[in-house]
Amino acid sequence: MKIICPICQESLNKEAKRYVCKQGHSFDIAKEGYVNLAMQKTSHSGDSDQAVIARHLFLNRHYYHFLRQSLNDYVLAYHVHKLLDLACGEGYYTSYLKATEKIGIDLSKKALKLAAKNDPQSTYVLASIFHAPIADESQDMILTCFAPIADKEIGRMLKKGGYFLLVQPGPKHLIELKEAIYEKPYRNEEKAPIIDNLKLIDKKIISDFVEMPNDDLQNLFMMTPYFFKTSSLDKAKLANIEKLAITLEFAISLFQKG
Numbered sequence: 001m002k003i004i005c006p007i008c009q010e011s012l013n014k015e016a017k018r019y020v021c022k023q024g025h026s027f028d029i030a031k032e033g034y035v036n037l038a039m040q041k042t043s044h045s046g047d048s049d050q051a052v053i054a055r056h057l058f059l060n061r062h063y064y065h066f067l068r069q070s071l072n073d074y075v076l077a078y079h080v081h082k083l084l085d086l087a088c089g090e091g092y093y094t095s096y097l098k099a100t101e102k103i104g105i106d107l108s109k110k111a112l113k114l115a116a117k118n119d120p121q122s123t124y125v126l127a128s129i130f131h132a133p134i135a136d137e138s139q140d141m142i143l144t145c146f147a148p149i150a151d152k153e154i155g156r157m158l159k160k161g162g163y164f165l166l167v168q169p170g171p172k173h174l175i176e177l178k179e180a181i182y183e184k185p186y187r188n189e190e191k192a193p194i195i196d197n198l199k200l201i202d203k204k205i206i207s208d209f210v211e212m213p214n215d216d217l218q219n220l221f222m223m224t225p226y227f228f229k230t231s232s233l234d235k236a237k238l239a240n241i242e243k244l245a246i247t248l249e250f251a252i253s254l255f256q257k258g
């Protein structure tokens with residue numbers, strides 16, 4: 001599995017109710033099935049519970065299903081055996097991808113409880129993506145979907161020749177929603193990042209156009225980074241939209257480690 005002890009970096013072995021290393025450091029498996037390997041208190045503890053619930057309700061409407069189908073095309077095309085999902089949230093993508101050994105890492109307990117309960121086949125770990133308890137050069141593919149890019153860790157954990165799959169919002173993602181709320185809606189910048197030791201080998205934009213009722217729009221909006229930057233006046237505008245047809249657009253970039 002290639003999960004390592006956050007104290008001594010030896011391999012962790014899974015037992016019935018815990019993970020344990022050769023030195024005897026032991027980590028209990030929570031009743032929902034995830035394991036907490038977060039070492040130090042980090043400055044934030046993942047998404048707020050409110051954001052996790054909004055995302056859960058929204059994802060279960062499956063507007064984003066076409067995205068996970070696209071991601072799975074890469075998993076199948078590159079015959080991925082070991083897959084690591086960084087900032088996996090509730091495992092919406094992790095659970096769907098057809099790799100044989102899957103690990104999801106996130107800092108939100110609430111999200112990991114949902115993930116582990118719904119998907120016992122994958123291993124879910126509470127940890128920072130910037131200090132991931134995963135062995136060097138152990139992963140065939142790493143996925144980062146709408147999350148910060150832990151570039152140093154990704155370079156460390158990928159096997160030579162392994163793949164990094166990155167999902168970012170496309171330029172027109174949610175543009176109609178932004179137009180309905182903001183005076184000056186902006187488009188997302190389209191930029192595949194430059195990452196040391198990783199070469200960009202494929203890039204594509206996928207999109208869909210869907211009509212959503214107000215409750216889905218509200219949940220979707222709460223998942224976005226815009227939510228916390230929006231005035232209560234602008235939030236009230238959203239409350240008054242009964243339904244809206246909007247663009248969902250994602251930029252998928254595939255990198256390979258040299």
Ligand SMILES: [Zn+2]
Binds near residue numbers: 006009010022024
């Ligand atoms: Zn140890």
